[in-house]
Amino acid sequence: MEKILDKKQIDGWVAALTANSPDEWEVHTPALEEGIWTYQPANGTVRLDHPNTKQSPKEFAFPQREIFFSFEQIKGEAPRLTQIMPKEQRHAVFGVRPCDGRGVPRMDKVFNDHVEDKYYTSRRKNIAYVGLACNKPPSPNCFCLSVGGSPVSTDGLDVQMTDLGDRYFVKAITETGKAMMAAGGKIFADPSAADQKQVKQTHADAVAYPQRKINDPDGAPAKLKASFNSPLWEEMARACIGCGICTFLCPTCHCFDINDEVHNKAPLSGQRVRTWDNCQFPDFTMHSSGHNPRENTGARLRQRVNHKFQYFHENFGTHQCTGCGRCVSECPVGIDIVTVVNKVTEHAG
Amino acid sequence: MSEPQADFEPKIVAFLCKWCSSAGSDLAGVSRIQYPANATPITIPCTGAVSPMYILSAFNKGADGVLVSGCHIGDCHYIEGNFLARRKMHLTVELLKFIGLEPDRFRMSWVSAAEGAKFAKVVTDFVHDIEKLGPQDKLKKVVST
């Protein structure tokens, strides 16, 4: 289903989705707060003129903090566990860039591999991603083309929107996307031949736009494997301060920690909670004995890069990195994954 | 600010130095002075040992008010402890005020071992002031479901 949506009508579409009884959507759109773009509940005027959001949309299916179950023990009785599943509520996320869209199936793979993570899947099944193609790279550090993506990719999206100036070309990718567009009803118009031509040209221009480049993405898995003991890792990680920015902002990083949060000691009550964890934190691999297999920044940088470009490839046949460029732009000390991968693969033995 | 609720019982955490204020609170008890029972006493060796983290943690756990009480200036059992406390606690309360917490939720006093009546008065005044402020909900950890 392909339609045209006048930019002035986008608020109307969001309103229709929000009011869509009996299956209302909770709509989240990019909004500027304190100088950063984040996803916020849609509130009045919808803006889709963001470059990319600071944080990826992984937080919808995989929140920073998630409660698994609550526990309580009344004296003399057996402990009582109450599973807490996410609320049944549909969510629509607007303005999802193609790199973030491609992150979604990669996360899906991880949380369904051998064992289904019910907390993830119960949220995931209720989320629709409405993407926005990139007419030009939103960041000087984008490199989606190098990792099998594209500024007009629809992978992971339910709907794809393309900015044509005063209107959007809106294309349903999944059945859910179709239903969302149907909810908008007469807000949408049929595309003309000129519209189709403009979309084609816009997409072609987008793909031709220069980006940063991973020189040998296909050879990367084998070359990285051969470079495990390379002294380059420590050299390139010398400035790394072990903060959590690259990992927390990444659309496909998914490591987590589980802790029991005790609210009351007597009677005992609390919750078991999952939170994001970070392989760049110095104690991520700290063993109970005190030994830490990744005790320097070189080992931890190697871990992250290998996970994105080698291990994930070995497990699932595709790169985990989607080229959004956030880790490159946001690193406070300039660790640059594109430079790192290129340098290591160039020197691979 | 919410209206003072009729059934609101302020929870106050009181860090009392063992040599002066804690002894002062004992004297209040032995003298049978009646005063509100809302303060949970925590004995510490000296107010100089009170880390700002204790204050923040008390508020995080839901305290409506935090009291730090020690020896009078010049009388510290460890000579200098309360001088250091005077600085650290001042900095702490300035920071709490800065982010918008009601300044009256933190109180500091010098109560000696002989001042049982003063101790009772300090706690009574504090409880009444906190009653007016209502429950503390800014720094308190929320248990969500």
Add this chain to the structure above:
Amino acid sequence: MINIQDIRDTARDMLAKGEVRAVIGYRRGTRGMLAEPAFITDPEQASELVWDPTCFHNLSLYLVEDRKFLTHIRKTANAPIAVVAKGCDARSIVVLLQEHYFKREDVYIIGVSCEGTGVVDERKLAPLLNGVQATDAAFDGDDFVFTTAAGEKRLPAREVMADRCLECRIPYPKEHNVVHGEDKTGRQLAEPFAALTRFEAQSAGERWDAWSRHFDRCMRCFACRSVCPMCYCEECVVDSITFPVTPATSAEEKANRIRWIERSATRSENITYLMTRAMHLAGRCTDCGECERACPVNVPIRMLNNKMEREAREKYGYEPGASIGGPSLVASFLDSDPGDFIR
């Protein structure tokens, strides 16, 4: 006006003579105009060093990393390590020396004065570049000159300088082994604590509204802590996960360690973390501004530290990083310390 060749010569000569074992400085990174920390051990590498408005990093952080590394491998260094330091960075080094983190002879400070300007604030610059990326940034008197694909863009430095540079009273590394550039102490581009004063003009309710939103946004990436040279504790008291264990740590100790806050990045836990950190930096923070620059979600962390700094100065006459032999703020007192707030 600083000639970068002077800095490069200093570095090259010190390395060639073996007087220092490494030089921590700035070099051009791989992301457009931005500089990045450089760690050079070979005199030939000295030609990579740069000095431009994007040299915002506080390189004294890497002195801490170096010291931790030496301790870990149980070695002592055979020569000092050199570091390029701006005024704020040099004051950080003074605080580290004050706290006996290393000895004065362990570090060779290549001081660089900010003269009449300072470093750029990328957040202020971005809207002025209209989405075009700059590939080069240079000092030019009272201006910064940016090279972009759309041509050269010259901007008065004042418009895009970091707040901390505008408010800086001593843009000059008083503690140094060698220094490049003139001492422009007293240049007074903005009132000290100007940003803080603006914020404090608001009511308590407004301040809470603003701060509660900031605390909600914090995702506890700990970038603020990681980038700060003063946050050198192996075990961060607020982060129970960093409790260092050795084979000798008993199960009892592991089970009973205090957990001050939960891992969840929720408002109450974030408040305890950020406030504790501000308290632990009281009298130690030299306003290098890195915490605020590093924060990915724009929490105005620097303001918390500034508040403590102003209290220290106004109430106790205390200046962090002023003297190596000086006392620490919270381990000293004066008879005149205010005490009216005590009943």
